Amino acid sequence: MDINHSLPLEYSTEENRLKIFGFWIFLGAEIMLFATLFAAYFTLYNRTAGGPDGAEIFQITPVFLETILLLTSSFTIGLGIHAMRLGRVKAMMGFFIVTLLLGLGFLSVEVFEFITYVHEGAGIQTSAFTSSLLATLGTHGAHVTLGFFWGLFILIQVKKRGLTPATANKSFIFSLYWHFLDVVWIFIFSFIYLKGMM
Amino acid sequence: MEFFERFAIPNPSFAIYASMVAAGITMIAIVAGLTYFKKWGYLWREWLTTVDHKRIGIMYLISALLMLFRGGVDAIMMRAQLAVPDNTLLDAQHYNEIFTTHGVVMILFMAMPFIMFFMNLVVPLQIGARDVAFPRLNALSFWLFFMGAMLFNISFMVGGSPDAGWTSYFPLADNEFSKSVGTNYYMIAIQIAGIGTLMTGINFITTILKMRAPGMKLMQMPMFTWSSLIANVIIVFAFPVLTVALAMGTMDRLFGTNFFTIDNGGMSMLWANIFWVWGHPEVYILILPAFGIYSEIFSTFSRRNLYGYKSMVWSMVLISLLSFLVWAHHFFTMGQGAFTNSIFSITTMAIAVPTGVKIFNWLLTLWKGKIEFTTPMLYAIMFIPLFTLGGVTGVMLAMSAADYQYHNTMFLVAHFHNVIIPGVVYAMLAGLTYYWPKMFGFMLNEKIGKWTVWTLSIGFVLAFMPMYITGLDGQARRLYTYSESTGFGPLNMVSFVGAAIMAVGFVLIVYNIYYSVRYASRDISADPWDARTLEWATHTPIPEYNFAITPEVKSSEAFWDSKKNGHVLFKGNYEKIHMPNNSGMPFVMSIIFFIWGFSLIFSLWIPAIVATLGIFACLTLRSFEKDHGHYISVKEIEDTESELRGA
Numbered sequence: 001m002d003i004n005h006s007l008p009l010e011y012s013t014e015e016n017r018l019k020i021f022g023f024w025i026f027l028g029a030e031i032m033l034f035a036t037l038f039a040a041y042f043t044l045y046n047r048t049a050g051g052p053d054g055a056e057i058f059q060i061t062p063v064f065l066e067t068i069l070l071l072t073s074s075f076t077i078g079l080g081i082h083a084m085r086l087g088r089v090k091a092m093m094g095f096f097i098v099t100l101l102l103g104l105g106f107l108s109v110e111v112f113e114f115i116t117y118v119h120e121g122a123g124i125q126t127s128a129f130t131s132s133l134l135a136t137l138g139t140h141g142a143h144v145t146l147g148f149f150w151g152l153f154i155l156i157q158v159k160k161r162g163l164t165p166a167t168a169n170k171s172f173i174f175s176l177y178w179h180f181l182d183v184v185w186i187f188i189f190s191f192i193y194l195k196g197m198m
Numbered sequence: 199m200e201f202f203e204r205f206a207i208p209n210p211s212f213a214i215y216a217s218m219v220a221a222g223i224t225m226i227a228i229v230a231g232l233t234y235f236k237k238w239g240y241l242w243r244e245w246l247t248t249v250d251h252k253r254i255g256i257m258y259l260i261s262a263l264l265m266l267f268r269g270g271v272d273a274i275m276m277r278a279q280l281a282v283p284d285n286t287l288l289d290a291q292h293y294n295e296i297f298t299t300h301g302v303v304m305i306l307f308m309a310m311p312f313i314m315f316f317m318n319l320v321v322p323l324q325i326g327a328r329d330v331a332f333p334r335l336n337a338l339s340f341w342l343f344f345m346g347a348m349l350f351n352i353s354f355m356v357g358g359s360p361d362a363g364w365t366s367y368f369p370l371a372d373n374e375f376s377k378s379v380g381t382n383y384y385m386i387a388i389q390i391a392g393i394g395t396l397m398t399g400i401n402f403i404t405t406i407l408k409m410r411a412p413g414m415k416l417m418q419m420p421m422f423t424w425s426s427l428i429a430n431v432i433i434v435f436a437f438p439v440l441t442v443a444l445a446m447g448t449m450d451r452l453f454g455t456n457f458f459t460i461d462n463g464g465m466s467m468l469w470a471n472i473f474w475v476w477g478h479p480e481v482y483i484l485i486l487p488a489f490g491i492y493s494e495i496f497s498t499f500s501r502r503n504l505y506g507y508k509s510m511v512w513s514m515v516l517i518s519l520l521s522f523l524v525w526a527h528h529f530f531t532m533g534q535g536a537f538t539n540s541i542f543s544i545t546t547m548a549i550a551v552p553t554g555v556k557i558f559n560w561l562l563t564l565w566k567g568k569i570e571f572t573t574p575m576l577y578a579i580m581f582i583p584l585f586t587l588g589g590v591t592g593v594m595l596a597m598s599a600a601d602y603q604y605h606n607t608m609f610l611v612a613h614f615h616n617v618i619i620p621g622v623v624y625a626m627l628a629g630l631t632y633y634w635p636k637m638f639g640f641m642l643n644e645k646i647g648k649w650t651v652w653t654l655s656i657g658f659v660l661a662f663m664p665m666y667i668t669g670l671d672g673q674a675r676r677l678y679t680y681s682e683s684t685g686f687g688p689l690n691m692v693s694f695v696g697a698a699i700m701a702v703g704f705v706l707i708v709y710n711i712y713y714s715v716r717y718a719s720r721d722i723s724a725d726p727w728d729a730r731t732l733e734w735a736t737h738t739p740i741p742e743y744n745f746a747i748t749p750e751v752k753s754s755e756a757f758w759d760s761k762k763n764g765h766v767l768f769k770g771n772y773e774k775i776h777m778p779n780n781s782g783m784p785f786v787m788s789i790i791f792f793i794w795g796f797s798l799i800f801s802l803w804i805p806a807i808v809a810t811l812g813i814f815a816c817l818t819l820r821s822f823e824k825d826h827g828h829y830i831s832v833k834e835i836e837d838t839e840s841e842l843r844g845a
Contacts, residue, residue, distance in 0.1 A: 018408055021407070025399075025434060028435070032435050033441060036472060040442070040457065040468060044457070047464070124455050127456055127462045131456045135449065135457075149818075153822065
């Protein structure tokens with residue numbers, strides 16, 4: 001494998017460059033996935049069929065908490081990649097651990113939020129509104145869950161194998177994924193929660 | 199026993215039982231054959247675990263041909279049922295099942311893999327690459343497609359076929375109106391195959407944009423590569439929409455959500471919209487690579503460069519953009535109002551403009567060319583008038599006011615077969631004949647090939663032209679019978695005769711393969727058609743690494759330049775070549791996907807959860823795996839090259 005030392009480690013081989021490029025295209029597909037979910041949500045959000053609507057079930061406290069947790073985690077993963085570029089493995093792993101813990105915190109609040117919804121009679125079968133709401137939030141949450149395990153595996157690999165072109169590449173791609181989930185959350189926060197509470 | 203009752207078919211008939219027996223015997227024969235000839239190891243090492251784009255391409259081809267015959271049998275049964283008024287060959291339920299599976303199989307499991315076959319075989323060679331960007335992902339794409347197709351195909355024997363049409367409109371596809379597990383098969387089998395297709399899209403965009411031979415600028419890519427690039431961009435933007443639609447449909451049927459239901463606020467029109475936001479671009483995913491193949495064929499057999507290269511590219515770009523803006527023309531009559539309909543009418547008609555540009559470019563390529571009537575060229579020549587006719591009726595259908603007359607009639611059925619068969623199927627058969635010598639080292643028989651083209655074309659005209667007439671007279675599609683007083687009888691009989699002639703055409707293809715395997719000369723050059731692009735610059739059979747030395751390119755017809763204008767393609771010495779390792783993971787993972795899908799279809803929750811964990815276990819293993827591929831040494835390359843050159 002030819003390693004080009006003039007480039008950052010994650011870009012240093014041909015295979016690495018292809019993987020990063022390919023992942024950007026994958027994120028393009030993910031945008032379409034969430035765009036479709038949003039389109040369905042905006043079509044169905046006022047079809048509550050006698051069940052609760054957004055204003056009744058959305059609460060600012062857990063949502064705000066989730067937003068803070070996820071946005072902070074996006075910042076810490078950025079710091080992690082910065083540390084990786086400087087070659088400081090320990091700092092990088094530290095930031096990755098913080099990121100994953102924040103992600104776990106986000107997921108815990110989201111699970112609590114879902115349980116609350118179900119208790120308030122807004123389960124996935126209640127109405128078209130709740131179906132599309134929970135499908136959209138659930139798809140994002142499933143992405144975060146997957147990301148948690150993926151990030152964990154990469155963290156273990158960095159610990160065991162050190163910073164190599166392969167592990168740096170994986171970490172970088174993971175950071176792209178994590179930032180993307182954050183962007184999606186910003187849309188969810190603004191157009192599902194805030195709009196729904198107004 | 200109660201547990202097993204769910205696997206029974208709800209509407210059994212003699213034909214289904216006979217198919218079960220036939221399928222069982224075929225399975226036993228395959229297993230026995232592999233064991234007797236001791237081919238299990240060969241199958242596993244050379245095919246099931248391969249990551250070579252050429253072998254994956256051939257597996258796509260085999261699947262596509264199998265599905266072509268499955269879908270073809272469906273077609274013949276439908277035409278036979280409609281051949282005479284008040285026929286009782288099939289009952290309404292069977293007819294519903296057959297037109298549903300015919301559509302799904304032909305579009306998703308025949309045309310799609312056929313296109314994937316060409317992309318896999320040709321694109322890396324045309325751009326002078328060693329393989330695709332992500333070879334293992336490519337294998338996973340194939341196996342997911344294959345398992346999805348197999349899952350869909352067992353539906354009529356286990357649990358019942360889907361019967362809500364290939365569009366599976368809600369509320370018809372809801373649990374209330376589609377009680378059997380058939381529609382679950384539809385939702386989940388297509389989902390599995392669709393994930394594979396999405397990964398193919400990502401893979402080929404990366405390959406084409408990042409792995410071109412040195413010197414090949416975007417505007418110097420061969421036209422088939424351009425068409426593949428655009429088709430794959432459409433795949434990446436359209437398939438996630440299908441993923442969401444199918445997931446919602448699955449949840450409605452399995453988990454009682456209310457996306458497309460009638461009660462509780464659900465909106466069944468949402469399905470129609472989302473489905474066609476994917477569905478219409480899907481049509482262009484099929485036709486653009488077909489256009490690419492025609493472009494290669496027209497320029498090769500006119501012995502001149504493709505006319506209007508830039509306008510060809512820009513027309514495809516325009517088609518790909520417009521393809522996302524026309525979906526509502528599939529349901530003009532469903533009440534979205536005159537204004538919306540007008541907009542979608544105009545965007546639909548606008549697609550005819552770039553398509554027309556392409557037609558004229560092909561005609562102008564022929565103009566003053568030294569035309570050679572080989573079998574692929576004959577298909578291409580047939581394509582122009584027949585496809586144009588389909589395009590013109592498409593513009594008729596695009597007029598939303600007039601569409602109230604055509605909607606859901608045989609006129610529409612005639613139209614889309616009129617574009618898909620000469621447009622896509624002919625291109626696939628032409629391309630198959632064209633690339634056959636590159637794959638297998640001998641040519642298909644030209645005489646039988648030309649007979650096939652004529653048989654298919656005569657059969658096609660007889661089968662589908664009458665439908666335009668009966669459609670305008672009001673014969674509805676998807677109706678299993680009609681009374682004698684409608685007067686549709688004679689024309690439907692003509693259609694049946696046409697369909698039978700087409701069937702003869704497809705049998706001729708099989709015979710041609712058999713005949714050519716036995717009698718065709720193996721002593722042919724690596725460039726038997728005197729072609730123009732890089733895929734013909736390597737040896738036949740194509741070595742594992744494609745090109746011993748990466749070619750250098752200065753024009754869109756690099757190989758032609760090297761033959762006629764003294765361009766030197768291969769400069770420098772052999773160097774060791776890095777190649778990916780084979781892997782059984784894609785195959786194993788796809789089998790787990792199959793089990794996962796099957797369990798969900800029958801609501802077997804525990805196996806479904808176990809299979810889900812299995813899929814994640816595969817992903818985890820892959821994450822921790824260290825696989826840096828292997829190198830082919832200079833010595834090995836020298837040996838291979840001298841052997842291939844000598845032969």
